[in-house]
Amino acid sequence: MxxxxxxxxxxxxxxxxxxxxxxxxxxxxxxxxxxxxxxxxxxxxxxxxxxxxxxxxxxxxxxxxxxSMPVALLAESFEGDEDHLAERLVTRYLELWESPSHGPTLAAVLHSASATPAAADLLKELMREELLTPLAGRLSHDHPEIRGLLAASQLIGVAMMRYILKVDPLASMPAHLVAATVTPAIQRYLTGELSLEEITGAATAR
Amino acid sequence: MxxxxxxxxxxxxxxxxxxxxxxxxxxxxxxxxxxxxxxxxxxxxxxxxxxxxxxxxxxxxxxxxxxSMPVALLAESFEGDEDHLAERLVTRYLELWESPSHGPTLAAVLHSASATPAAADLLKELMREELLTPLAGRLSHDHPEIRGLLAASQLIGVAMMRYILKVDPLASMPAHLVAATVTPAIQRYLTGELSLEEITGAATAR
Structure with a gap:
């Protein structure tokens, strides 16, 4: 060359x-x-x-x-009072997916992770270090890791339906209405009553 | 030959x-x-x-x-009173994912659909015809299609975290505890107050 x-x-x-x-x-x-x-x-x-x-x-x-993953931008939304954590998190998350610079990267990573175990492992590691652990660290209720993961499951599910599978009417709804419907569910995961008493540490101790 | x-x-x-x-x-x-x-x-x-x-x-x-997709088995859970719809739906959904005969098929279809647009279109069509439309038909509240899709987004998100990405502790929690935590969120999507008044039909008329 x-x-x-x-x-x-x-x-x-x-x-x-x-x-x-x-x-x-x-x-x-x-x-x-x-x-x-x-x-x-x-x-x-x-x-x-x-x-x-x-x-x-x-x-x-x-x-x-x-x-390329905007994890720092997402993690910024963790700052602030716990009672409005879901609102900040969901708003920022949807903003990133809608952004021309970050949306395609997020889609590519989610595609790769669902198609390839090696990519899934790398995404999990990044999620854990940069997002789930810091998020859990800010939660004052029991089982913070499970709470963070439940919130993440709803966020990933919205991205799958809206941005990957693109199922209407969810795909064409204004982002602020999507945020308004899922925020209470995510706030409950983060700070609500979840009936997790049964978990004594067997699962969380891993 | x-x-x-x-x-x-x-x-x-x-x-x-x-x-x-x-x-x-x-x-x-x-x-x-x-x-x-x-x-x-x-x-x-x-x-x-x-x-x-x-x-x-x-x-x-x-x-x-x-x-191969157990859509009929999932749709069976739609039968019955609306107040316990999420409980039946989530329980059946997790049973199917945990089953040795259906779990691998569900994982393969979700993999394929997130990796390949053609496969995503076929899955969407099947979901719409066999699951979302019948589910919406059983809901008595406003915007039944959006409600069904929000429920589906939470179900798909749980499958992604628990069965595809396999993130602990969500992946190793007993299924009935996962069901107990997500059921109220899904019941709210199906029958709760969602602040969807702003949608006048622009999105739902498609």
Whole structure:
């Protein structure tokens, strides 16, 4: 590759260039359709350099979702009083899905995670570290991890129906009405009475 | 194919044989990994015969999910009083996902639908005809289609977290506790106050 001569392999700009190509590929071709070789071609670098930076395809996917998933923007909504936590969380979550810059990334990651176990594991790890653990840390009621997961299950379900499967009328309803209907359900998961007394620690101790 | 000589092409048993091979393939290889040729090989018939019965891969997937998805078993839970509809629905839904005969099929269909737009369209059509429309028909409150979809969004979200992504502690909690926590949210969607007055028919008239 004569045109690569001036570029120092291994420098940070090259890494960013590869990562941008990887994100574009995961978004447009999904996890199964993305290859180290294809990303290298897009970034105009040698495949060995992609492996040097990211190890393998899983490493590349992991770096791509960490770079592109708006987890920090979502986690910002955790700040504030607990009684309006669901309202802030749902509003921000729907804003991110509706945003032209974040929506396609979220869809690509959810697609990849439901289609590929390796991608599911990477998404779970990111969700746990960056979202579920910080969220649980802000909840003052019993079984905060289960509460956070129940909230997440409703949020993921709305995204599946509205943005992935695109089922009408849920897909075409204004976002603020979707938020108004699901917020009370999510607030109940976060701070309401959930009849979880039966769980003594067997499940949560894992 | 000399061993096929005694089998009459086009008879119903041959169709069932092909369909069984197709279901097995969609469950084990997913939608992208399933081919007309591969299914024909598994069923020991000519690929032309698969096309004769099912037209193309979408037709095969459509027939496979109609044959294997336990929609009738789920729809049975709609029968009975509206005040306990969510309880019956959630209990039956989790029973189906936990069942060794239906769980893998449900997972395969949800995988396929989140990974492939064509599969998503077929699942949506089946959901609408066999589940959402009959469910909405049993609801006595305003905006029954939206109510049914919101309930479906929570059910799909639970399946994603518990059976597809398998996030603990939600994945390892006893099913009856999961049911106890999500049932009130779903009952609210079906029969509660949802602040949907703003929707005048613009979204529901589609």
């Amino acid at each position: 004569a045109e690569e001569r001036g570029r120092r392999p291994g420098n940070p700009q090259t890494r960013e260039l590869i990562l941008a190509a990887a994100i574009a590929s995961f978004v447009s071709r999904g996890y199964p359709g993305t290859t180290i070789r294809g990303v290298a071609r897009e970034a105009a670098v040698d495949p060995a350099l992609v492996m040097h930076f990211f190890g393998n395809k899983d490493g590349l996917f992991d770096a791509a979702i960490k770079k | 000399a061993e096929e000589r005694g089998r009459r092409p086009g008879n119903p048993q041959t169709r069932e044989l092909i369909l069984a091979a197709a279901i097995a393939s969609f469950v084990s290889r997913g939608y992208p990994g399933t081919t007309i040729r591969g299914v024909a090989r598994e069923a020991a018939v000519d690929p032309a015969l698969v096309m004769h019965f099912f037209g193309n891969k979408d037709g095969l997937f459509d027939a496979a999910i109609k044959k």
